[in-house]
Amino acid sequence: MSFVIRPSRPSDLDSLYDMAKLTGGGFTNLPADRPSLAAKLARSAEAFGKAEDVSGDDLYLLILENVETGKVAGTAQIFSKVGQNWPFYSYRLGTLTQTSKELNRTFRAEMLTLTTDYEGYSEVGGLFLHPRERAGGLGLLLARSRYLFIRQHRARFGDRMLAELRGVIDEAGGSPFWDGLAGKFFGMNFQEADAFNAVHGNQFIADLMPKHPIYTAMLPETARSVIGLPHPSGRAAMRMLENEGFRFEGYVDIFDGGPTMAASIDEIRSVRDAADATLSATDGQQGNNVLAATGSLADFRACYGLVDVATDGTATIDARAAELLDANAGDTITFVAR
Known part of the structure:
Protein backbone atom coordinates (compact mmCIF):
# COMPACT_ATOMS: atom_id res chain seq x y z
CA MET A 1 0.00 0.00 0.00
CA ARG A 92 -28.32 18.11 25.63
CA LEU A 93 -31.19 15.63 25.61
CA GLY A 94 -32.89 15.42 28.98
CA THR A 95 -36.12 14.28 30.55
CA LEU A 96 -38.46 16.18 32.86
CA THR A 97 -40.70 13.87 34.89
CA GLN A 98 -43.88 15.29 36.42
CA THR A 99 -46.63 13.52 38.35
CA SER A 100 -50.27 14.53 38.85
CA LYS A 101 -51.88 12.93 41.90
CA GLU A 102 -55.31 14.07 40.77
CA LEU A 103 -54.95 12.30 37.43
CA ASN A 104 -52.85 9.50 38.91
CA ARG A 105 -50.51 9.82 35.96
CA THR A 106 -46.80 10.47 35.42
CA PHE A 107 -45.66 12.45 32.40
CA ARG A 108 -42.12 12.34 31.01
CA ALA A 109 -41.20 15.14 28.65
CA GLU A 110 -38.03 15.00 26.56
CA MET A 111 -36.24 18.33 26.23
CA LEU A 112 -33.35 19.84 24.32
CA THR A 113 -31.26 22.30 26.31
CA LEU A 114 -28.58 24.54 24.76
CA VAL A 271 -4.01 5.52 22.55
CA ARG A 272 -4.18 2.97 25.35
CA ASP A 273 -2.97 -0.06 23.39
CA ALA A 274 -0.19 1.57 21.37
CA ALA A 275 3.44 0.74 22.14
CA ASP A 276 6.87 2.14 21.31
CA ALA A 277 9.93 0.31 20.05
CA THR A 278 13.35 1.09 18.64
CA LEU A 279 13.91 -0.18 15.12
CA SER A 280 16.72 -2.70 14.72
CA ALA A 281 16.12 -3.21 10.99
CA THR A 282 13.98 -1.74 8.21
CA ASP A 283 13.84 -4.73 5.88
CA GLY A 284 11.63 -7.04 7.93
CA GLN A 285 9.60 -9.64 6.08
CA GLN A 286 7.37 -10.89 8.87
CA GLY A 287 5.42 -9.63 11.82
CA ASN A 288 1.99 -8.33 12.73
CA ASN A 289 -0.12 -5.99 10.64
CA VAL A 290 -0.06 -2.66 12.46
CA LEU A 291 -0.64 1.03 12.14
CA ALA A 292 2.81 2.56 12.67
CA ALA A 293 3.91 6.15 13.18
CA THR A 294 7.19 8.02 13.48
CA GLY A 295 8.34 11.59 13.90
CA SER A 296 6.81 14.49 15.77
CA LEU A 297 4.80 17.53 14.74
CA ALA A 298 5.71 18.53 11.14
CA ASP A 299 7.73 15.31 10.74
CA PHE A 300 4.87 13.03 11.81
CA ARG A 301 4.13 10.12 9.47
CA ALA A 302 1.81 7.12 9.76
CA CYS A 303 1.03 4.12 7.57
CA TYR A 304 0.21 0.42 7.65
CA GLY A 305 3.10 -2.02 7.93
CA LEU A 306 4.51 -5.27 9.26
CA VAL A 307 6.21 -4.95 12.64
CA ASP A 308 7.95 -7.77 14.50
CA VAL A 309 8.99 -7.15 18.11
CA ALA A 310 11.95 -9.11 19.49
CA THR A 311 12.36 -10.33 23.05
CA ASP A 312 14.74 -7.45 23.78
CA GLY A 313 12.04 -4.93 22.88
CA THR A 314 13.52 -3.82 19.57
CA ALA A 315 11.52 -4.22 16.38
CA THR A 316 11.81 -4.68 12.64
CA ILE A 317 9.54 -3.12 10.05
CA ASP A 318 9.03 -4.00 6.39
CA ALA A 319 10.95 -2.02 3.80
CA ARG A 320 7.93 -0.38 2.17
CA ALA A 321 6.56 0.95 5.46
CA ALA A 322 10.02 2.15 6.46
CA GLU A 323 10.23 4.05 3.18
CA LEU A 324 6.82 5.66 3.68
CA LEU A 325 7.72 6.64 7.24
CA ASP A 326 11.26 7.71 6.31
CA ALA A 327 12.34 5.48 9.19
CA ASN A 328 15.84 4.13 9.80
CA ALA A 329 17.42 1.68 12.21
CA GLY A 330 17.69 3.33 15.62
CA ASP A 331 14.50 5.38 15.18
CA THR A 332 11.56 4.99 17.54
CA ILE A 333 8.22 3.91 16.14
CA THR A 334 4.80 3.92 17.76
CA PHE A 335 2.46 1.16 16.65
CA VAL A 336 -0.88 -0.42 17.41
CA ALA A 337 -2.52 -3.57 16.06
CA ARG A 338 -4.47 -3.04 12.87
Whole structure:
Protein backbone atom coordinates (compact mmCIF):
# COMPACT_ATOMS: atom_id res chain seq x y z
CA MET A 1 0.00 0.00 0.00
CA SER A 2 1.42 3.38 -1.02
CA PHE A 3 -0.53 5.68 1.27
CA VAL A 4 0.93 7.73 4.10
CA ILE A 5 -0.48 10.15 6.66
CA ARG A 6 1.39 13.44 6.94
CA PRO A 7 0.79 16.98 8.24
CA SER A 8 -0.95 19.39 5.88
CA ARG A 9 0.89 22.02 3.87
CA PRO A 10 -0.32 25.33 2.39
CA SER A 11 0.16 23.75 -1.04
CA ASP A 12 -2.70 21.32 -0.27
CA LEU A 13 -5.26 24.08 -0.77
CA ASP A 14 -6.38 23.10 -4.27
CA SER A 15 -6.76 19.43 -3.32
CA LEU A 16 -8.71 20.26 -0.17
CA TYR A 17 -11.01 22.58 -2.09
CA ASP A 18 -11.70 19.89 -4.68
CA MET A 19 -12.56 17.41 -1.90
CA ALA A 20 -14.70 19.92 -0.02
CA LYS A 21 -16.95 20.21 -3.06
CA LEU A 22 -17.66 16.47 -2.76
CA THR A 23 -18.86 16.44 0.85
CA GLY A 24 -22.52 17.10 0.09
CA GLY A 25 -23.11 19.75 2.77
CA GLY A 26 -23.35 19.64 6.54
CA PHE A 27 -19.57 19.23 6.76
CA THR A 28 -18.58 22.34 8.66
CA ASN A 29 -14.93 21.39 9.15
CA LEU A 30 -14.32 21.14 5.41
CA PRO A 31 -16.21 24.03 3.78
CA ALA A 32 -16.10 24.51 0.02
CA ASP A 33 -14.67 27.98 0.54
CA ARG A 34 -11.08 28.66 -0.50
CA PRO A 35 -10.35 31.51 1.97
CA SER A 36 -11.67 29.39 4.88
CA LEU A 37 -9.59 26.40 3.82
CA ALA A 38 -6.51 28.58 3.38
CA ALA A 39 -7.05 29.90 6.91
CA LYS A 40 -7.30 26.33 8.21
CA LEU A 41 -4.04 25.38 6.52
CA ALA A 42 -2.32 28.44 7.96
CA ARG A 43 -3.67 27.67 11.42
CA SER A 44 -2.51 24.06 11.09
CA ALA A 45 0.99 25.11 10.00
CA GLU A 46 1.18 27.37 13.05
CA ALA A 47 0.14 24.49 15.34
CA PHE A 48 2.68 22.06 13.88
CA GLY A 49 5.35 24.72 14.26
CA LYS A 50 4.49 25.70 17.85
CA ALA A 51 7.43 25.15 20.19
CA GLU A 52 5.48 25.12 23.45
CA ASP A 53 4.31 21.60 24.27
CA VAL A 54 1.07 22.76 25.88
CA SER A 55 -2.63 22.65 25.10
CA GLY A 56 -4.15 25.63 23.33
CA ASP A 57 -6.63 26.66 20.68
CA ASP A 58 -4.80 24.70 17.97
CA LEU A 59 -5.83 22.82 14.83
CA TYR A 60 -3.80 19.94 13.44
CA LEU A 61 -4.85 18.98 9.91
CA LEU A 62 -3.60 15.62 8.64
CA ILE A 63 -3.46 14.50 5.01
CA LEU A 64 -3.75 11.03 3.48
CA GLU A 65 -1.48 11.03 0.44
CA ASN A 66 -0.97 8.49 -2.32
CA VAL A 67 2.81 8.73 -2.58
CA GLU A 68 2.88 7.12 -6.03
CA THR A 69 0.63 9.74 -7.58
CA GLY A 70 1.13 12.60 -5.13
CA LYS A 71 -2.64 13.01 -4.91
CA VAL A 72 -4.43 13.86 -1.67
CA ALA A 73 -6.84 11.04 -0.87
CA GLY A 74 -8.32 12.23 2.42
CA THR A 75 -8.06 14.52 5.39
CA ALA A 76 -8.71 14.51 9.13
CA GLN A 77 -8.47 17.15 11.83
CA ILE A 78 -7.66 17.40 15.54
CA PHE A 79 -8.65 20.39 17.66
CA SER A 80 -6.59 20.57 20.83
CA LYS A 81 -9.19 22.43 22.88
CA VAL A 82 -12.65 23.67 21.84
CA GLY A 83 -14.63 26.58 23.24
CA GLN A 84 -11.66 28.86 23.82
CA ASN A 85 -12.31 31.79 21.49
CA TRP A 86 -16.06 31.30 21.08
CA PRO A 87 -18.58 29.01 22.77
CA PHE A 88 -18.91 25.41 21.65
CA TYR A 89 -22.65 24.78 21.60
CA SER A 90 -24.51 21.49 21.83
CA TYR A 91 -28.03 20.41 22.61
CA ARG A 92 -28.32 18.11 25.63
CA LEU A 93 -31.19 15.63 25.61
CA GLY A 94 -32.89 15.42 28.98
CA THR A 95 -36.12 14.28 30.55
CA LEU A 96 -38.46 16.18 32.86
CA THR A 97 -40.70 13.87 34.89
CA GLN A 98 -43.88 15.29 36.42
CA THR A 99 -46.63 13.52 38.35
CA SER A 100 -50.27 14.53 38.85
CA LYS A 101 -51.88 12.93 41.90
CA GLU A 102 -55.31 14.07 40.77
CA LEU A 103 -54.95 12.30 37.43
CA ASN A 104 -52.85 9.50 38.91
CA ARG A 105 -50.51 9.82 35.96
CA THR A 106 -46.80 10.47 35.42
CA PHE A 107 -45.66 12.45 32.40
CA ARG A 108 -42.12 12.34 31.01
CA ALA A 109 -41.20 15.14 28.65
CA GLU A 110 -38.03 15.00 26.56
CA MET A 111 -36.24 18.33 26.23
CA LEU A 112 -33.35 19.84 24.32
CA THR A 113 -31.26 22.30 26.31
CA LEU A 114 -28.58 24.54 24.76
CA THR A 115 -25.28 23.96 26.58
CA THR A 116 -21.54 24.58 26.41
CA ASP A 117 -20.76 21.44 28.44
CA TYR A 118 -17.97 20.34 26.10
CA GLU A 119 -15.87 23.47 26.61
CA GLY A 120 -12.22 22.47 27.08
CA TYR A 121 -12.54 19.08 25.37
CA SER A 122 -10.25 18.09 22.54
CA GLU A 123 -11.99 17.12 19.30
CA VAL A 124 -11.41 14.85 16.34
CA GLY A 125 -13.31 15.84 13.22
CA GLY A 126 -13.13 16.74 9.57
CA LEU A 127 -12.64 13.12 8.49
CA PHE A 128 -13.24 12.84 4.76
CA LEU A 129 -12.02 10.23 2.30
CA HIS A 130 -12.16 10.79 -1.44
CA PRO A 131 -14.89 8.58 -2.93
CA ARG A 132 -12.39 6.81 -5.21
CA GLU A 133 -10.35 5.65 -2.19
CA ARG A 134 -13.06 4.22 0.06
CA ALA A 135 -11.61 0.72 0.23
CA GLY A 136 -8.65 -1.12 1.69
CA GLY A 137 -8.93 0.24 5.21
CA LEU A 138 -7.85 3.77 4.28
CA GLY A 139 -10.65 5.37 6.31
CA LEU A 140 -9.49 3.45 9.37
CA LEU A 141 -5.88 4.47 8.73
CA LEU A 142 -6.89 8.11 8.45
CA ALA A 143 -9.06 8.04 11.56
CA ARG A 144 -6.74 6.10 13.84
CA SER A 145 -3.59 7.99 12.87
CA ARG A 146 -5.01 10.93 14.82
CA TYR A 147 -4.87 8.94 18.04
CA LEU A 148 -1.21 8.02 17.53
CA PHE A 149 -0.47 11.70 16.92
CA ILE A 150 -2.30 12.58 20.13
CA ARG A 151 -0.38 9.91 22.06
CA GLN A 152 2.93 11.23 20.78
CA HIS A 153 2.00 14.80 21.74
CA ARG A 154 -0.12 14.08 24.81
CA ALA A 155 0.61 17.36 26.63
CA ARG A 156 -1.03 19.31 23.82
CA PHE A 157 -4.46 17.79 24.43
CA GLY A 158 -7.02 17.65 27.23
CA ASP A 159 -8.40 14.82 29.33
CA ARG A 160 -11.41 14.04 27.17
CA MET A 161 -12.15 13.91 23.47
CA LEU A 162 -15.34 14.50 21.48
CA ALA A 163 -16.38 13.77 17.92
CA GLU A 164 -19.42 15.27 16.18
CA LEU A 165 -21.08 13.15 13.51
CA ARG A 166 -22.99 14.74 10.68
CA GLY A 167 -26.74 14.33 11.11
CA VAL A 168 -29.39 13.28 8.63
CA ILE A 169 -29.53 15.36 5.44
CA ASP A 170 -32.45 14.91 3.03
CA GLU A 171 -32.20 14.46 -0.73
CA ALA A 172 -32.57 18.19 -1.30
CA GLY A 173 -29.59 18.93 0.94
CA GLY A 174 -31.71 20.19 3.82
CA SER A 175 -31.81 19.13 7.46
CA PRO A 176 -35.13 17.97 8.94
CA PHE A 177 -33.81 18.87 12.39
CA TRP A 178 -32.86 22.40 11.37
CA ASP A 179 -36.13 22.95 9.54
CA GLY A 180 -38.14 21.80 12.56
CA LEU A 181 -36.29 23.81 15.18
CA ALA A 182 -33.55 26.41 14.62
CA GLY A 183 -34.67 27.40 11.15
CA LYS A 184 -37.75 28.98 12.68
CA PHE A 185 -35.57 31.45 14.61
CA PHE A 186 -32.92 32.30 12.02
CA GLY A 187 -34.79 33.06 8.81
CA MET A 188 -32.37 31.01 6.72
CA ASN A 189 -32.34 27.47 5.43
CA PHE A 190 -29.89 24.80 6.53
CA GLN A 191 -27.48 25.24 3.65
CA GLU A 192 -27.24 28.97 4.29
CA ALA A 193 -26.73 28.55 8.04
CA ASP A 194 -24.22 25.73 7.58
CA ALA A 195 -22.18 27.72 5.07
CA PHE A 196 -22.27 30.83 7.26
CA ASN A 197 -21.10 28.85 10.31
CA ALA A 198 -18.26 27.22 8.36
CA VAL A 199 -16.92 30.58 7.23
CA HIS A 200 -17.80 32.98 10.06
CA GLY A 201 -18.15 30.82 13.18
CA ASN A 202 -21.19 30.24 15.36
CA GLN A 203 -21.53 33.50 17.28
CA PHE A 204 -24.84 34.06 15.48
CA ILE A 205 -26.12 30.99 17.35
CA ALA A 206 -25.48 32.76 20.65
CA ASP A 207 -27.21 35.86 19.32
CA LEU A 208 -30.40 34.23 18.02
CA MET A 209 -30.88 30.72 19.41
CA PRO A 210 -33.57 30.47 22.13
CA LYS A 211 -31.98 29.89 25.54
CA HIS A 212 -34.94 28.08 27.09
CA PRO A 213 -35.30 24.28 26.86
CA ILE A 214 -37.17 22.99 23.81
CA TYR A 215 -39.79 20.29 24.36
CA THR A 216 -39.27 17.74 21.60
CA ALA A 217 -43.00 17.01 21.58
CA MET A 218 -43.47 20.47 20.07
CA LEU A 219 -41.28 19.59 17.09
CA PRO A 220 -42.60 17.97 13.90
CA GLU A 221 -42.11 14.22 13.62
CA THR A 222 -39.61 14.75 10.80
CA ALA A 223 -37.32 16.58 13.24
CA ARG A 224 -37.92 14.30 16.24
CA SER A 225 -37.17 11.16 14.26
CA VAL A 226 -33.61 12.20 13.35
CA ILE A 227 -32.40 13.46 16.74
CA GLY A 228 -29.16 11.66 17.59
CA LEU A 229 -28.96 9.77 14.28
CA PRO A 230 -25.87 9.97 12.05
CA HIS A 231 -26.01 10.60 8.32
CA PRO A 232 -26.11 7.24 6.51
CA SER A 233 -22.60 7.88 5.19
CA GLY A 234 -21.42 8.41 8.78
CA ARG A 235 -22.53 5.08 10.22
CA ALA A 236 -19.15 3.48 9.55
CA ALA A 237 -17.45 6.43 11.27
CA MET A 238 -19.75 5.97 14.25
CA ARG A 239 -18.79 2.28 14.48
CA MET A 240 -15.10 3.22 14.33
CA LEU A 241 -15.59 5.67 17.18
CA GLU A 242 -17.45 3.08 19.23
CA ASN A 243 -14.66 0.57 18.64
CA GLU A 244 -12.22 3.14 20.01
CA GLY A 245 -14.31 3.59 23.15
CA PHE A 246 -16.37 6.67 22.27
CA ARG A 247 -19.97 6.73 23.49
CA PHE A 248 -23.09 8.77 22.79
CA GLU A 249 -23.88 10.74 25.96
CA GLY A 250 -27.11 12.41 24.90
CA TYR A 251 -25.66 15.48 23.19
CA VAL A 252 -26.50 16.42 19.59
CA ASP A 253 -25.38 18.98 17.07
CA ILE A 254 -27.35 22.23 17.08
CA PHE A 255 -27.54 22.36 13.28
CA ASP A 256 -28.51 18.89 12.11
CA GLY A 257 -29.16 16.93 15.33
CA GLY A 258 -26.31 14.48 14.66
CA PRO A 259 -24.84 12.63 17.66
CA THR A 260 -21.81 13.82 19.60
CA MET A 261 -19.56 11.00 20.83
CA ALA A 262 -17.11 11.37 23.72
CA ALA A 263 -14.34 9.41 25.46
CA SER A 264 -11.51 9.77 27.93
CA ILE A 265 -8.39 10.28 25.80
CA ASP A 266 -6.26 7.86 27.80
CA GLU A 267 -8.93 5.17 27.39
CA ILE A 268 -9.22 5.51 23.61
CA ARG A 269 -8.16 2.09 22.34
CA SER A 270 -5.54 3.28 19.87
CA VAL A 271 -4.01 5.52 22.55
CA ARG A 272 -4.18 2.97 25.35
CA ASP A 273 -2.97 -0.06 23.39
CA ALA A 274 -0.19 1.57 21.37
CA ALA A 275 3.44 0.74 22.14
CA ASP A 276 6.87 2.14 21.31
CA ALA A 277 9.93 0.31 20.05
CA THR A 278 13.35 1.09 18.64
CA LEU A 279 13.91 -0.18 15.12
CA SER A 280 16.72 -2.70 14.72
CA ALA A 281 16.12 -3.21 10.99
CA THR A 282 13.98 -1.74 8.21
CA ASP A 283 13.84 -4.73 5.88
CA GLY A 284 11.63 -7.04 7.93
CA GLN A 285 9.60 -9.64 6.08
CA GLN A 286 7.37 -10.89 8.87
CA GLY A 287 5.42 -9.63 11.82
CA ASN A 288 1.99 -8.33 12.73
CA ASN A 289 -0.12 -5.99 10.64
CA VAL A 290 -0.06 -2.66 12.46
CA LEU A 291 -0.64 1.03 12.14
CA ALA A 292 2.81 2.56 12.67
CA ALA A 293 3.91 6.15 13.18
CA THR A 294 7.19 8.02 13.48
CA GLY A 295 8.34 11.59 13.90
CA SER A 296 6.81 14.49 15.77
CA LEU A 297 4.80 17.53 14.74
CA ALA A 298 5.71 18.53 11.14
CA ASP A 299 7.73 15.31 10.74
CA PHE A 300 4.87 13.03 11.81
CA ARG A 301 4.13 10.12 9.47
CA ALA A 302 1.81 7.12 9.76
CA CYS A 303 1.03 4.12 7.57
CA TYR A 304 0.21 0.42 7.65
CA GLY A 305 3.10 -2.02 7.93
CA LEU A 306 4.51 -5.27 9.26
CA VAL A 307 6.21 -4.95 12.64
CA ASP A 308 7.95 -7.77 14.50
CA VAL A 309 8.99 -7.15 18.11
CA ALA A 310 11.95 -9.11 19.49
CA THR A 311 12.36 -10.33 23.05
CA ASP A 312 14.74 -7.45 23.78
CA GLY A 313 12.04 -4.93 22.88
CA THR A 314 13.52 -3.82 19.57
CA ALA A 315 11.52 -4.22 16.38
CA THR A 316 11.81 -4.68 12.64
CA ILE A 317 9.54 -3.12 10.05
CA ASP A 318 9.03 -4.00 6.39
CA ALA A 319 10.95 -2.02 3.80
CA ARG A 320 7.93 -0.38 2.17
CA ALA A 321 6.56 0.95 5.46
CA ALA A 322 10.02 2.15 6.46
CA GLU A 323 10.23 4.05 3.18
CA LEU A 324 6.82 5.66 3.68
CA LEU A 325 7.72 6.64 7.24
CA ASP A 326 11.26 7.71 6.31
CA ALA A 327 12.34 5.48 9.19
CA ASN A 328 15.84 4.13 9.80
CA ALA A 329 17.42 1.68 12.21
CA GLY A 330 17.69 3.33 15.62
CA ASP A 331 14.50 5.38 15.18
CA THR A 332 11.56 4.99 17.54
CA ILE A 333 8.22 3.91 16.14
CA THR A 334 4.80 3.92 17.76
CA PHE A 335 2.46 1.16 16.65
CA VAL A 336 -0.88 -0.42 17.41
CA ALA A 337 -2.52 -3.57 16.06
CA ARG A 338 -4.47 -3.04 12.87
